[in-house]
Amino acid sequence: MPEPRIIAPATGKLGVLTPGLGAVASTFIAGVLKARAEGKAPLGSVSQMAHIRLGERHEGRNPLIRDFAPLAQLDDLVFGGWDPISANALEAATTCGVLDERDLASISSEMEGIVAMDAVFDQKWVSRLDGQRVKQLSSKWDQALALMEDIERFRVENECDRLVMVWCGSTEAYQQASAVHETVAAFEQGLKDNDDNISPSQIYVYAALQSGVPFANGAPNLSTDLPCMIELSKTLGVPIAGKDFKTGQTLMKTMIAPGLKARMLGLRGWYSTNILGNRDGEVLDAPENFKTKEESKLGVLHTILQPDVYPDLYGNVDHVVRINYYPPRGDNKEGWDAIDIFGWMGYPMQIKIDFLCRDSILAAPIVLDLALFMDLAHRAGESGVQEWLSFYLKAPQASGDADPEQDLFIQQTKMKNTLRQWMGEDPVTHSEAG
Ligand SMILES: NC(=O)c1ccc[n+]([C@@H]2O[C@H](COP(=O)([O-])OP(=O)(O)OC[C@H]3O[C@@H](n4cnc5c(N)ncnc54)[C@H](O)[C@@H]3O)[C@@H](O)[C@H]2O)c1
DSSP states (O other): OOOOOOOOOOOSEEEEEEEOOSHHHHHHHHHHHHHHHHOOOOTTOHHHHOBOOBSOGGGOBOOBHHHHSOOOOGGGEEEEEEOSSOSBHHHHHHHHTOSOHHHHHTTHHHHHTSBOBOBOOOTTTOTTOOOOSBOOOOOHHHHHHHHHHHHHHHHHHTTEEEEEEEEOSOOOOOOOOOGGGSSHHHHHHHHHTTOTTOOHHHHHHHHHHHTTOOEEEOSSSSTTSSHHHHHHHHHHTOEEEESOBOOHHHHHHHHHHHHHHHTTOEEEEEEEEEEEOSHHHHHHTSHHHHHHHHHHHHHHHHHHHOTTTOHHHHSSOEEEEEEEEOGGGTTOOEEEEEEEEEOGGGOEEEEEEEEEOOHHHHHHHHHHHHHHHHHHHHHTTOOEEOGGGGGGBSSOOOSSSSOOOOOHHHHHHHHHHHHHHHTTOOOOOOOTTO
16 A cells, blocks of 8 residues: 555635636535535535545445545635626626525625625736726736735635635636746746736736645636746645636536547547527637637547547547527526547447536536645645646646546546545556456
8 A cells, every 4th residue: 555645634724715706606605605504415526425435346445535535624615706897706696697596595695795806807818808896006016916915814814724726717818828938037027027928817826826825727728837837836835737627518528538439439520519698608709718718628539539549530530619609598508519420330420419507507516626625735745737636627737748638537537546545545446356
């Protein structure tokens, strides 16, 4: 058995800070408040609901993950966030309309008390939003310092032992990394020079890491996926993870594609289209913001199907992803997939999926799990990219040179084996012997 990690205990309160207090963040907070006030099961949360097998099957050891690993308790969580539009978590929840009024009634005063801090925001990066609750500071360096002050104030006022940050803000316009992102020194100079290539989300990451706060990125923005942030997270000993919550259509894709590949069924094309009517959909209606999302969604199939290894099966795949803003649907997205596959002797077949999902209902438990696992990683002495959390992410960052895994089931094994290893248990290989 491996030596268990020395993991600091989860004492005191854990503050969960979300840049972005919109549909996902408010749905996440509401669900946790309901779970602890009324014992509502935190459905969809692997950290809370899933069991983990230990040892060989016949041993029958199968505890809940939350009983196995020393995670923070739901009762110990406190919430905060920044938003240029939402005033507080209740207003955010009411505006986005994900949850019924009857579900919000009993927690409305608590939700109202979670007041959004003024955001570091620049409309240049999110053209469809016009935010008023914004820090009136033109220097990016001053903006970073102001965020660090917010973080410290929140920590003191809420008597937090530890903090984590999960980006639940809008998807920013597409960009590629540039010279200013190469090193921490270049980035800091860029903050002082107000470099155009530094987006708001990057300023939050910098402020979080400088404050010793782990950062998980739920959007496809580069933010944590930059050499300077990887360097900073390693130097300061603070974990990062990204990017883009894996929900909806991509979740389905990473369930189905591994199945087709497992049975050596070929793929000729995969056409995905979505209609979505929430604020996220409105932001993504701008081509420069959609491009960021498109890049994040397109990488998935290639990594799972390995066309270079299986050219006969996956060497000629047309993969198209569309998102259409359609207000009547609100947060209740509809995602269609038309999948053209082929089998024995090349005969074509088709699969159609019509997923009537609820975006924020799928994303909320991911925010909880990322917050709890990032806090665990920090207490376990981790820094740099936490690739073991790629299970939750659409475009996972790699911790080394190899491409990250995209197959949901390999990602699940990786996550559970990481937990087993940290707790001094053998990995489960599912071989005939065990
Ligand atoms: N819901 C899902 O299934 C899902 C899946 C993957 C990724 N995401 C991503 O998660 C993010 C949140 O999604 P959502 O549905 O809650 O969107 P939303 O539009 O309801 O909320 C995002 C909030 O971020 C705020 N914001 C924008 N720029 C900001 C800044 N610089 N600082 C602080 N706040 C800022 C906006 O005002 C808005 O209230 C989006 O980027 C979305 O693409 C969501």
